[in-house]
Amino acid sequence: MAGHSSALLAAVLPHYDLIVCAARTAAEEAAHYGGFHVGAAMRVIMPSGGYKVFKGGNQKPSPDVKKICAERVAIDRARTAGAVRVEVVVVTGKLKRDDESGQMGETLHPCGVCRDEVLTDPLIQDDTLIITVLHANDGSIPSADLAGVKIELHTRGSLWSFHGDHAHHTHGH
Numbered sequence: 001m002a003g004h005s006s007a008l009l010a011a012v013l014p015h016y017d018l019i020v021c022a023a024r025t026a027a028e029e030a031a032h033y034g035g036f037h038v039g040a041a042m043r044v045i046m047p048s049g050g051y052k053v054f055k056g057g058n059q060k061p062s063p064d065v066k067k068i069c070a071e072r073v074a075i076d077r078a079r080t081a082g083a084v085r086v087e088v089v090v091v092t093g094k095l096k097r098d099d100e101s102g103q104m105g106e107t108l109h110p111c112g113v114c115r116d117e118v119l120t121d122p123l124i125q126d127d128t129l130i131i132t133v134l135h136a137n138d139g140s141i142p143s144a145d146l147a148g149v150k151i152e153l154h155t156r157g158s159l160w161s162f163h164g165d166h167a168h169h170t171h172g173h
């Protein structure tokens with residue numbers, strides 16, 4: 001890969017620790033019968049005004065149990081802890097075609113269920129940064145300059161439009 005645009009790097013490098021956290025979480029916490037390990041890490045604002053990080057790994061230990069995505073594990077933990085809002089979400093995993101939209105980005109995007117449930121959660125805002133990182137989940141840690149690491153930067157709106165999701169109503173429910 002030739003390298004990232006300077007704008008992308010400037011936007012994602014401040015969140016390097018969160019990217020590492022998501023990669024570690026995929027390796028340590030995800031449980032998938034087929035080895036499709038996904039890690040999510042969220043930087044959230046707490047009622048004190050301080051920041052905390054919540055993480056989660058996907059759970060699908062056998063083919064016959066319903067999947068629980070990494071993003072949902074992480075946001076459930078943040079909500080339970082009383083988070084006020086999510087500033088940044090990082091998702092790491094291997095690339096896979098989206099089951100719902102049939103689209104494939106350059107990195108693994110939140111699935112259709114997460115786009116409907118996690119991205120419409122009141123903790124996620126229009127300006128919440130969503131960083132998706134292609135990662136083999138082999139226990140390796142992305143290098144500190146993120147050279148050679150495939151990364152995309154989204155908002156929920158850009159994900160919804162990429163996947164052609166139906167209009168989302170985030171008010172009044």
Ligand SMILES: [Zn+2]
Pocket residue numbers: 069070071110111112113114115
């Ligand atoms: Zn999902």
